[in-house]
Amino acid sequence: xxxxxxIIPCLDVxxxxxxxxxxxxxxxxxxxxxxxxxxxxxxxxxxLVVLDISASVEGRATFLDTIRRVAEQLNIPLTAGxxxxxxxxxxxxxxxxxxxxxxxxxxxERPQLISELAQQFGSQAVVLSLDVKRTNxxxxxxxxxxxxxxxxxxxxxxxxxxxxxxxEILLTSIDRDGTCSGFDxxxxxxxxxxxxxxxxxxxxxxxxxxxxxxxxxxxxxxxxAASIFHTETHSIAALKKFLARHGVPVRLSK
Amino acid sequence: xxxxxxxxxxxNLPSVERAFEGLGAQTERAVAPQQLAAARxxxxxxxxxxxxxxAGLRERNLTGALRAAWQAGVPxxxxxxxxxxxxxxxxEAPGEAGLGFFPxxxxxxxxxxxxxxxxxxxxxxxxxxxxxxxxxxDAYFYFAHSYAAPATAPATVAACDHGISFAAVIEQGRxxxxxxxxxxxxxxxxxxxxxxxxxxx
Numbered sequence: 001x002x003x004x005x006x007i008i009p010c011l012d013v014x015x016x017x018x019x020x021x022x023x024x025x026x027x028x029x030x031x032x033x034x035x036x037x038x039x040x041x042x043x044x045x046x047x048l049v050v051l052d053i054s055a056s057v058e059g060r061a062t063f064l065d066t067i068r069r070v071a072e073q074l075n076i077p078l079t080a081g082x083x084x085x086x087x088x089x090x091x092x093x094x095x096x097x098x099x100x101x102x103x104x105x106x107x108x109e110r111p112q113l114i115s116e117l118a119q120q121f122g123s124q125a126v127v128l129s130l131d132v133k134r135t136n137x138x139x140x141x142x143x144x145x146x147x148x149x150x151x152x153x154x155x156x157x158x159x160x161x162x163x164x165x166x167x168e169i170l171l172t173s174i175d176r177d178g179t180c181s182g183f184d185x186x187x188x189x190x191x192x193x194x195x196x197x198x199x200x201x202x203x204x205x206x207x208x209x210x211x212x213x214x215x216x217x218x219x220x221x222x223x224x225a226a227s228i229f230h231t232e233t234h235s236i237a238a239l240k241k242f243l244a245r246h247g248v249p250v251r252l253s254k
Numbered sequence: 255x256x257x258x259x260x261x262x263x264x265x266n267l268p269s270v271e272r273a274f275e276g277l278g279a280q281t282e283r284a285v286a287p288q289q290l291a292a293a294r295x296x297x298x299x300x301x302x303x304x305x306x307x308x309a310g311l312r313e314r315n316l317t318g319a320l321r322a323a324w325q326a327g328v329p330x331x332x333x334x335x336x337x338x339x340x341x342x343x344x345x346e347a348p349g350e351a352g353l354g355f356f357p358x359x360x361x362x363x364x365x366x367x368x369x370x371x372x373x374x375x376x377x378x379x380x381x382x383x384x385x386x387x388x389x390x391x392d393a394y395f396y397f398a399h400s401y402a403a404p405a406t407a408p409a410t411v412a413a414c415d416h417g418i419s420f421a422a423v424i425e426q427g428r429x430x431x432x433x434x435x436x437x438x439x440x441x442x443x444x445x446x447x448x449x450x451x452x453x454x455x
Binding site: 001002003004005006041046071072074075076077094097098099119120121122123124125167168196197198221222251253 | 266268269272273301302303306335365368369370371372373374375376377378394396398399400414415416435437438439440441443444
């Protein structure tokens, strides 16, 4: 009996469409969120993450509708976030059909937000989204889509967020994101050893071996990726079979 | 078959409703005791904090109605926090009484493992189970919780291990409960819900 390592596709959504950011400049359309969700649900994804990356007010308005449309397609857990600033934002996301909500920038500005959400909805529903950049000698937390430095040490901030009630850490390496050079295993292992909650590694996934490394060297509980699944570079089923062959416990769909 | 789903004010009811409706069942949300008194079968889903759950039931006068339904032998399925609420008490909310269908105390998961226990895990079968009929022994179920009922509770039919051995599936008479989320456990979870529906007819 083993807790399986999870494979989690991520949908970055802008104005109701799944997009892929190209070096923080242009956005490329990758499809309809509900259609992709249905595909991943069928292919054996263990969970789905939907993030609102829209900068505009109009984009935000459609996000709750996107969550509803995606949730209807799933019989696996759904995490949603992006731009969650207050308790009511979290409630709206959960009401729309998400099981968990991610917080990032607003939680750095006002850590009490994590406590409020955890008290209301339980720690299992609160995920700290932690975007990290490597500095000279350590790792620093960044906010606003990876644009602004916070001065916070990533591991210290993760530990504080957990004390406040975060039940999971979605850890993104900004250095690796979009580079296809593999997960930052050293960063993931560091955070996984620091916090007593599950860590989802994100940023840099390209090959099957990258996933194997983040589960073994990186001690990740789950691994998240977006474009390599959207473009059908890799199927989730094939990835899981590869991991199982290498001794990583995964849930194989029958 | 019409299922009465207890709405205590929190929790992700749409996914539970959608899962049952996908299996051909009808559902209604119960917010008042009369609805529970008239129910043919009750589903008690829950997420969040134990005290918010029992307070939500109390504020809607549903606690007594649930106990009456249990005593009258109405089938009840508890999900996640709904399983925990069937016990006498929980370490999560000392001094707060649960429904008391079972006398044990719900405990926090130990600190030597990651908590919350989040993700897909397997079960250890202890006795014949109605809910798990036709499901392979090595199947995975989705869990998301920090507290759990001890597997030593006599009604336990399947346990899961995460630091401690805890009750993952409970069956006793017309009472049934699962610590995992069947509505989030893919096709395997759907089979659990279908088994519950079939046990009603």
